[in-house]
Amino acid sequence: MNPDNYLLGRGGAEVERLKRQIVMLASDSDTQLDRIGIKNGERVVDLGCGPGGVLHLLAERVGANGSVLGIDRSNQFAQLARRFVTDCGLPQVEVREGDAYNTRLPKASFDGAHMRLLLVNLPQPGRIVHEFVSLVRPGGWVASFEADYVPHCFDPPLPAWTRLLDAYSAYAQAQGIDLSVGRHLHRLFRDARRSRYPSRRDHSRLPNRPRASLVPIRPDWQCS
Ligand SMILES: C[S@@+](CC[C@H](N)C(=O)[O-])C[C@H]1O[C@@H](n2cnc3c(N)ncnc32)[C@H](O)[C@@H]1O
Numbered sequence: 007m008n009p010d011n012y013l014l015g016r017g018g019a020e021v022e023r024l025k026r027q028i029v030m031l032a033s034d035s036d037t038q039l040d041r042i043g044i045k046n047g048e049r050v051v052d053l054g055c056g057p058g059g060v061l062h063l064l065a066e067r068v069g070a071n072g073s074v075l076g077i078d079r080s081n082q083f084a085q086l087a088r089r090f091v092t093d094c095g096l097p098q099v100e101v102r103e104g105d106a107y108n109t110r111l112p113k114a115s116f117d118g119a120h121m122r123l124l125l126v127n128l129p130q131p132g133r134i135v136h137e138f139v140s141l142v143r144p145g146g147w148v149a150s151f152e153a154d155y156v157p158h159c160f161d162p163p164l165p166a167w168t169r170l171l172d173a174y175s176a177y178a179q180a181q182g183i184d185l186s187v188g189r190h191l192h193r194l195f196r197d198a199r200r201s202r203y204p205s206r207r208d209h210s211r212l213p214n215r216p217r218a219s220l221v222p223i224r225p226d227w228q229c230s
Contacts, residue, residue, distance in 0.1 A: 054124030129182035154188030
């Protein structure tokens, strides 16, 4: 495995933040996943799933006949994610410890691949995108949900926030991490696609799909 470079660490505060994130970003992720048109029975992978992330949102779309594989670098987070999907009653989800740079999963073995807020926390995002794209069969789908810190500012400026953001940016930069990776996603995916299919033209499309109902999340995973 690559060295563990996760920007935010894995202390108790990060675990709690990621549990809140399951709920806080569910609606945005629902909107994104609805646009993909994920089909019942599909086999999908989620890289950097954290203690739950979107595993339940993917599981409800692939249904009982499909499967979701969550991968996380952290054994602790993988265990939390297993508890989360057990609590949600989702036997179609499996969670494994693994490295997004080199998953060791069979190439072209998934109908779809998803990741959320992984690239903004790790160096060399292009390597991850390359691995990510390689996991999906020709004609399958890939979806990434990423951040860009450009709108994280106040007018008039708030000095305490500016100091915090400057320190965070300097720390990220020292780790080789790009807090603006969101704006580079199209290029990263185009590059990965070109290296996989050198002779194909780009004809990406986003089919519509009706909004699905949410799998209920147990109250202890909700925001306090
Ligand atoms: C910001 S969290 C996002 C979690 C989840 N995707 C979500 O959106 O709630 C990033 C996750 O990536 C995991 N991670 C960090 N480095 C990784 C790597 N090399 N391979 C797989 N997962 C990794 C972390 O342990 C963490 O769970």
